Amino acid sequence: MEHTNPTDAAPWRPRIVAFxxxxxxxxxxxLAGVSRMKYAPNTRIIRVMCSGRVDPQFILEAFxxxxxxxxVGGCHPGDCHYVEGNYKMLRRYHLLQRILSDMGIEKERFxxxxxxxxxxxxxxSVINDMVEKLTGLGPLALPDQRAEWDREMDIxxxxxxxxxxxxxxxxxx
Amino acid sequence: MKENGEIRIGFYIxxxxxxxxxxxxxxxxxxxxxxxxxxxxxxxxxxxxxxxxQELLGSDIREHKLNRIVVAACSxxxxxxxFRKATENAGLNPYFMHMVNIREHGSWVHEDKELATGKAQDxxxxxxxxxxxxxxxxxxxxxxxxxxxxxxxxxxxxxASLTLANAGKHVILVExxxxxxxxxxxxxxxxxxxxxxxxxxxxxxxSVKDHPNITLWSYSEVVKIDGSVGNYTVTxxxxxxxxxxxxxxxxxxxxxxxxxxxxxxxxxxxxxxSKRKPIYIPFxxxxxxxxxxxxxxxxxxxxxxxxDTCVAICGDRNAIDFTQxxxxxxxxxxxxxxxxxxxxFDATQIPYYGYGKYRNVYTALEAERLINASGPTGGxxxxxxxxxxxxxxxxxxxxxxxxxxxxxxxxxxxMYSLKLAHLIKERTGAEIYNFYIDMRAPGKSxxxxxxxxxxxxxxxxxxxxxxxxxxxxPEGSDQGGYLGKLVVQAExxxxxxxxxxxxxxxxxxxxxxxxxxxxxxxxxxxISCSTGGFFLERHPKLAPVNTFTDGIFLAGACQGPxxxxxxxxxxxxxxxxxxxLIDAGSVEIEPNTAYIIEEDCSGCKSCIPxxxxxxxxxxxxxxxxxxxxxLCKGCGTCVAACPSGSIRQHxxxxxxxxxxxxxxxxxx
Numbered sequence: 001m002e003h004t005n006p007t008d009a010a011p012w013r014p015r016i017v018a019f020x021x022x023x024x025x026x027x028x029x030x031l032a033g034v035s036r037m038k039y040a041p042n043t044r045i046i047r048v049m050c051s052g053r054v055d056p057q058f059i060l061e062a063f064x065x066x067x068x069x070x071x072v073g074g075c076h077p078g079d080c081h082y083v084e085g086n087y088k089m090l091r092r093y094h095l096l097q098r099i100l101s102d103m104g105i106e107k108e109r110f111x112x113x114x115x116x117x118x119x120x121x122x123x124x125s126v127i128n129d130m131v132e133k134l135t136g137l138g139p140l141a142l143p144d145q146r147a148e149w150d151r152e153m154d155i156x157x158x159x160x161x162x163x164x165x166x167x168x169x170x171x172x173x
Numbered sequence: 174m175k176e177n178g179e180i181r182i183g184f185y186i187x188x189x190x191x192x193x194x195x196x197x198x199x200x201x202x203x204x205x206x207x208x209x210x211x212x213x214x215x216x217x218x219x220x221x222x223x224x225x226x227q228e229l230l231g232s233d234i235r236e237h238k239l240n241r242i243v244v245a246a247c248s249x250x251x252x253x254x255x256f257r258k259a260t261e262n263a264g265l266n267p268y269f270m271h272m273v274n275i276r277e278h279g280s281w282v283h284e285d286k287e288l289a290t291g292k293a294q295d296x297x298x299x300x301x302x303x304x305x306x307x308x309x310x311x312x313x314x315x316x317x318x319x320x321x322x323x324x325x326x327x328x329x330x331x332x333a334s335l336t337l338a339n340a341g342k343h344v345i346l347v348e349x350x351x352x353x354x355x356x357x358x359x360x361x362x363x364x365x366x367x368x369x370x371x372x373x374x375x376x377x378x379x380s381v382k383d384h385p386n387i388t389l390w391s392y393s394e395v396v397k398i399d400g401s402v403g404n405y406t407v408t409x410x411x412x413x414x415x416x417x418x419x420x421x422x423x424x425x426x427x428x429x430x431x432x433x434x435x436x437x438x439x440x441x442x443x444x445x446x447s448k449r450k451p452i453y454i455p456f457x458x459x460x461x462x463x464x465x466x467x468x469x470x471x472x473x474x475x476x477x478x479x480x481d482t483c484v485a486i487c488g489d490r491n492a493i494d495f496t497q498x499x500x501x502x503x504x505x506x507x508x509x510x511x512x513x514x515x516x517x518f519d520a521t522q523i524p525y526y527g528y529g530k531y532r533n534v535y536t537a538l539e540a541e542r543l544i545n546a547s548g549p550t551g552g553x554x555x556x557x558x559x560x561x562x563x564x565x566x567x568x569x570x571x572x573x574x575x576x577x578x579x580x581x582x583x584x585x586x587x588m589y590s591l592k593l594a595h596l597i598k599e600r601t602g603a604e605i606y607n608f609y610i611d612m613r614a615p616g617k618s619x620x621x622x623x624x625x626x627x628x629x630x631x632x633x634x635x636x637x638x639x640x641x642x643x644x645x646x647p648e649g650s651d652q653g654g655y656l657g658k659l660v661v662q663a664e665x666x667x668x669x670x671x672x673x674x675x676x677x678x679x680x681x682x683x684x685x686x687x688x689x690x691x692x693x694x695x696x697x698x699x700i701s702c703s704t705g706g707f708f709l710e711r712h713p714k715l716a717p718v719n720t721f722t723d724g725i726f727l728a729g730a731c732q733g734p735x736x737x738x739x740x741x742x743x744x745x746x747x748x749x750x751x752x753x754l755i756d757a758g759s760v761e762i763e764p765n766t767a768y769i770i771e772e773d774c775s776g777c778k779s780c781i782p783x784x785x786x787x788x789x790x791x792x793x794x795x796x797x798x799x800x801x802x803x804l805c806k807g808c809g810t811c812v813a814a815c816p817s818g819s820i821r822q823h824x825x826x827x828x829x830x831x832x833x834x835x836x837x838x839x840x841x
Contacts, residue, residue, distance in 0.1 A: 013288075017837055022250075023721055024701070030248045033277025041288040044295050044837045045278055046830065047249070049765060052783075053809030053825060061831055065838040078696055081721070082808035083785035092813075117701040117721065118709055124282075 014068035014134035023081035025073030031120035039124040040131040052085025076114040180211040183239040187221035187246035196280035231263035245273040266309035299836030310764040317403035318507035327355020329729025329744040330512035336748035338386035352459035361545040364592040365622030378460040402724030413497035415466035421492035423462035427483035447549035508751040515730035518572030518683040562677035569609040573684030583684035636663035685734035718747040765807035765824040773819030780811035
């Protein structure tokens, strides 16, 4: 199956997709690297110019494709390289959290953090903390869940069509 | 968007010596990448950024007709430029190259080799998927304005201004205080050479005043900055000085003539150790050599009812002008040099050192003024009770190297403390005790200076001062205002004993801290700051005077504590960087701008208020939004917000990011 870990022997580890803004958080992650800070290897970072570029669809896509968590990193309020893109992300974050909670996705799985270019240690602590929390929550496995839902739907549809056929035959008789 | 034509991807993974290869299994990844769809060439190489590495990439592009390149190496912020150029040199559009950061975000931050390799594998799979959607893009060039703004007229700002002006560029130097000169003007002598600060600084100040290419706006502040590299619009607030700089000849008779016969208010230049009148000049060599009227205390400004003796004495020159108003002036510049300097640590924060409580505890800056011939005592070191101190303690690292205050070493305090020890000993013969944690004397001639001072009989005690308390005076004794001695207590860590030394005077070697309003200035400039609050350079080693905002450069202690030689060197570097930018006449702008697919735009106008640069307008005839790509800075906020998906962004297309997400999470 496409969405499971490559080897069955490997223990499950949370997978996090991170969207980091070029000017603050991506640079902070570079700083963490240059400073040789060690943190959990569960995060894969996608660079965007501004956290304001993070489309809610990116976050939903990441969850749908099997991410256990999504992290968005932007500049501190007032520090945005593009004046206020991070505020736009903040608004989307609050709206999205409501949608995600309706879908049964725990709020710890979607996180927005302000990390400035000098805060390499914060990249480390945020990622480690998030990995710890997600490890506690366990896999989200949305692709598996979706496959399960699809199966349920198929069964339901089949039952319906059987019922319909029976009904039709009943009227004929 | 569609993938165009046959995709032929070249994949390169860099060992970076052992930096990457010691943690990430580069050979395994190269073999893995070769199995991915579209990959024609997959290689690992010791140093991709080296000339042979770049040549390898180039020859592969030509030989294998590659049309997409993925380089897994260090951060794109470091070498994206290098590999784009290599790609371009081989005849391929540079934007067909994409970098994967497996060093800063990989081998340097993870220890588990298996997991780090797994992560790198995910990242390169994402990049190989992403790069399929890349399109050829053209960089835009925008013209660069030729004037430069320098903020701050201390030694760094002065040097940067003069360098730029000598290169034939017009410089606008904005200084907040009534005079340029900054902290250096307040010092007596400078370590380690013991040059007199005024002797070496004032000629440079005069050069600023006389230079045809420099417009000096003292007593002015930058209040707003708009625009971007090559084209900044800066609003400068010019405070009323009430003395016309054009008409004043600097005779200073108005100061003499003021209705206040004596100074009454703390003199800022002498750090409050003397008093000044409402009309004053900060110090004799001030530039511009024009008095300034303090509106808080001038009777005319406050009440309008003054005998105006200053106006009378000025006579026909008519330089005194009470009609001056605060003005806001807009200037346009191509580059900005920030040289806003530092502040000194507020010693009252450490209560047990008694600053502000005991009158014979001074900061080092106050001591500089006390021993300076133009200072409040004419250069004679006197205590407030009129006595000459016979014993003096100099406490190092006040507010520096201390987890409770500031962790950083302020770099200059050891040397200026030794300088003060030398100067005071030379002039007064007093016993000097320097209490230090470590004696830091790096740099040219510094260690020699330390040796010299220690041989002069200055007592150097290795120990952090724990307490400063007044010595009890005999009861009932009439001391005639005598302040008594202070007992300085420290553990001498070289002999392992606590020492209590009574002294007449204590000098606190206060550390360097960011300016009080550094935070507001930083936000106005849209630059970053380091943990301590000093402005952040783009790269600590390779771009020490650049900031993350193109066209804004740093000089001097606003970037971190530094001494005069380093400030001057950095100012020269900042001037050179600014010059390189503006002399080129135009600057390349990244093509990552937003654009609209007109037929998809529903004309909802959601995007228009989102743009901080007012780059989006509405075409009423067509009922469509229009993006002015010249104004767009490429943040992508409107792209994410467009409900119909009709706004797109070059280099950060939805397809590119979606394929990256899918690539990260798919185990093929």
